[in-house]
Amino acid sequence: MANELDGFNFEQRHGKARVRVARVWRNKSDHIHSMVEWCVSISLLSDCVNSYVRDDNSDIVATDTMKNTVYVKAKECSEQLSAENFAILLARHFTSFYKQVTTAIVKIVEKPWERVHINGQPHEHGFKLGSEKHTAEVTVQKSGVLKLTSGIEGLSVLKTTKSGFEGFIRDQYTALPETRERMLATEVTALWRYSYESASSIPKNPLYFTERYLDVKKSLANTFFGPPKEGVYSASVQSTLFQMAKAVLNRFPDISFIQLKMPNIHFLPVNISSKDNTIVKFNDDVFLPTDEPHGSIEASLSRFWSKM
Structure with missing residues (x-):
């Protein structure tokens, strides 16, 4: 976020990187489990210049809070969703919940866990690690632009x-x-x-x-x-x-x-x-x-x- 300070152009953002979270969904009707493992990175553009120039942290969203938000929002997702949808959910939370935040950028790298097949049958709760990774990045502005x-x-x-x-x-x-x-x-x-x-x-x-x-x-x-x-x-x-x-x-x-x-x-x-x-x-x-x-x-x- 750009500001003009003392004759200089000043840009700043802050966030939390490499927040690792795994989410398991257990279907009670057929006993099939689904899971994802995500590595989440968050970057916020916000009006917190005073923390840099006046030692005033009252407008800062703590990066530890961002980390905890990832876990809470993952818990709230009662149904399986894509990495993209989870990134959008997080970004919309930060831009709507905090008046200081003008833009949220969320990047997710999904680890390639794949369901195991035994004798040609999909295993209910067994997974193996694949190779290529799925990535997603979303930028959401307070106005809703995506x-x-x-x-x-x-x-x-x-x-x-x-x-x-x-x-x-x-x-x-x-x-x-x-x-x-x-x-x-x-x-x-x-x-x-x-x-x-x-x-x-x-x-x-x-x-x-x-x-x-x-x-x-x-x-x-x-x-x-x-x-x-x-x-x-x-x-x-x-x-x-x-x-x-x-x-x-x-x-x-x-x-x-x-x-x-x-x-x-x-x-x-x-x-x-x-x-x-x-x-x-x-x-x-x-x-x-x-x-x-x-x-x-x-x-x-x-x-x-x-x-x-």
């Missing part, structure tokens, strides 16, 4: 064929050979912005954004891999990234912007040779996996009417 983003961190994908890299600039420093046959691997980080501009305009289904997250993840993966038998050819990570981003915007009309970061995690062909003969000859079969250094590729795609 900005909502969701994302994926750590979506690792790999295909052993249907990938190449040709026709790039060659100069005296270029050693990379051209190829139409290589492994392609990356760890996708995705961030997408929804078009909803107020909390009242979001869908009423409390798990809508959880379902949308799973659908977006599926769309990204399906576009990367292609059909299960024939696959789809990738001319470059750049080309595949664009097709993945476009697939999301084409399928989901309430998403106005998407950003993808896709490092090219290399699997280098292994050839071992001595002075007299070749010990190992590469034939698209033996690779050296390495993630350092790696190619860094990122881009964003938005609709013309997006505010991004």
